Amino acid sequence: MAYHQRSASAPSSPRSNKPEIEQQLQRLSTTIFSPSATIDTTCDGLRKLEGIYKCIEEMMCKPSNQVSLCQSLQRTALEAELGRSLVLLDLCNAVQGSFMELKMSVQELLFALRRGDDASFQVKAYIRLSKSAQKQFKKISKKAVSENECRVVMLMAEAREITISLLESTCGLLSKEVEMPKCSLISKTFQKTKFVCEEEQLRALERSIGDLETGVELLYRRLIQNRVSLLNTLSS
Template structure:
């Protein structure tokens, strides 16, 4: 999927490129916080954030963004630590999506064969536990310093991107958990009845499988881009 931001690498375009990134981050923030947001929008949001981090990496490489003060170094060192935690969280999210795909495949087999699905409840509960653990990680990282320092726009961009990434990942987990376990809204409808443990529509499960695959792919893109931007920042601090 094409990035929503234009690729600008010339130093003379630095300020306009920063403005584009800020606009994209504001758009993403509005999309995430909207009551009508969907899982599909969150999947697209992961890829959009991947593009944002790609452009942040370009800005890091600009000569004008070489670290030149002890204060800048201190702030960027703090973002280095936060970025590592965020990368770990994104990796955990990929594992969650993979686990969810396995659960969906098991549910499909139950539907096709009409088997008893008591074991599926255990797997759903396992996914819920993983989701709650990841949500706790989100809250922990979100408590990190979010100082708005006017003297270092790069730091401000990194903080804003980190904040929105955490919000998006946390919202995605909440929505997916609701899809599985909340009555009336669940893709597993009328779950665990007396004789048939799980009653669900094949097309609904297939739709959930597709969107989970999209989320997994989006998280993978975001994961790679965050690593690349972190490496660029590390090189900047080491130079």
């Protein structure tokens, strides 16, 4: 599965920009919670989310919006989003670390396969790592903003909530790659602790994790740029 870097194009004016971003956020939310969600759709979601953040940043940097954002009430909400942006960056870092560990676990599965060893230990390690990655999301509180905030702040909050949900969904999908009987990389034999690994499927999983790493890295860089723009707006 090839991962292609693209960004959602931003409409030319704020009037046409806002509805388009809202539609993209709504579609992303639907995709995340869909029972048919896959790693492919998640990679696509990360790419679209990176583009959405770019559009929000462009809106935030418009002189007319900067004037409204620096007003007392909006400034308070903007400062709150600035603090939450650090939580989001830390979460992206943690997820990237989890991806690295999962790739190493898949590589260990491949080695066991080539040696003809019982891979049950490696399978359990992979499942444990993927579930451990999911636990970190329980510590994250999704804090929405009130309807009194300006649209730019509300869009930032909506994008933040969807980002957390998408990253959480990603870790869940990686866990299911092993656990689901029909689509699993590991198929059980008659003995419970005995597994038969298919190298081609393990290679596909390794590539998928790599694609997800790329997507989260691009998102991470965009979030840093957004944070810089936030700081610039607050200091103006």
